[in-house]
Structures are given as C-alpha cells and as structure tokens.
C-alpha cells in the first residue's frame with residue numbers, strides 16, 4: 001500500500017503542503033503543465049481563471065503514476081476562479097481515483113471554494129475537502145491542520 005499526494009502548484013503553496021505530507025509518508029506526485037508560464041501575473045490569472053471557468057483540458061507533462069486498489073491518495077489543488085485548477089481536473093479525467101477513499105486539500109488565497117466543492121461532489125467523491133487558505137502565509141496553522149487530519 002502506497003500513499004500519494006497528487007497535486008498542482010504554480011506558486012509554491014502546494015509544494016509546501018507536499019513537503020509536510022512527505023514527512024507523513026505521502027509520496028508527492030506533482031502534476032505539471034507541458035508548457036508552464038514563467039511568471040503568474042494578471043494575464044496568467046485571467047487566462048487560467050478562464051480555463052477553470054470553461055473546464056479546459058490542459059496539456060500535461062507525462063508523469064509516472066500507477067495506482068493500486070489499496071493505495072491512499074490525497075489530491076491537492078489551488079483554487080482558480082472558485083474552482084479546481086485545470087491541471088488537476090485534467091489529470092482526474094485520465095486516472096480512475098477511488099471515489100470513497102480519495103481525500104482533497106484545497107488551497108485558495110481567500111476563503112471561497114464553493115464551486116470547487118460542488119465540482120468534487122458532482123464527480124462523485126464523498127469525502128469533505130480540507131481547505132487551507134494561503135498555506136505559505138499561515139505555515140503554523142497549516143502544519144496543525146495537516147497534523148490533525150493525517
């Protein structure tokens with residue numbers, strides 16, 4: 001049985017959570033865009049926020065990931081336009097994750113995650129996601145949440 005943290009990160013918040021979960025035995029599996037923008041500014045937020053709104057499928061870098069039935073998975077996503085990030089929704093459309101056991105960690109900049117919660121439910125996942133607002137600005141709070149939850 002393996003434990004994985006499958007996640008996306010443009011600006012390091014997801015990487016920070018991955019480093020905490022690695023200490024708890026979760027192997028990080030970072031999903032990356034085939035072509036990643038050099039910086040994330042206004043235009044990139046507009047572009048990828050639009051992608052999230054239209055649920056655009058992204059071209060992803062190939063990643064070595066083979067899931068066995070009893071593996072434990074946490075999926076981590078930043079919030080884009082109140083929704084799951086599109087690299088994660090794209091990867092979720094390519095891999096069959098267990099709907100009952102897969103957990104989610106969402107990391108918005110604010111507190112709003114309403115549409116992403118609906119997306120997760122609509123896809124049939126049953127667990128209630130953990131929401132950590134801007135982990136890199138609240139590292140102690142983030143550590144406590146991870147410690148308590150996993």
Ligand SMILES: Cc1cc2nc3c(=O)[nH]c(=O)nc-3n(C[C@H](O)[C@H](O)[C@H](O)COP(=O)(O)O)c2cc1C
Nearest residue numbers: 009010011012013014078079080081082108109110
């Ligand atoms: C394209 C884009 C859209 C975003 N939209 C939202 C949003 O609707 N709500 C929010 O709270 N944060 C939003 N954010 C901020 C990120 O969710 C937040 O900074 C997150 O922690 C970034 O994770 P990362 O550093 O792992 O990429 C957006 C960021 C990007 C790049």
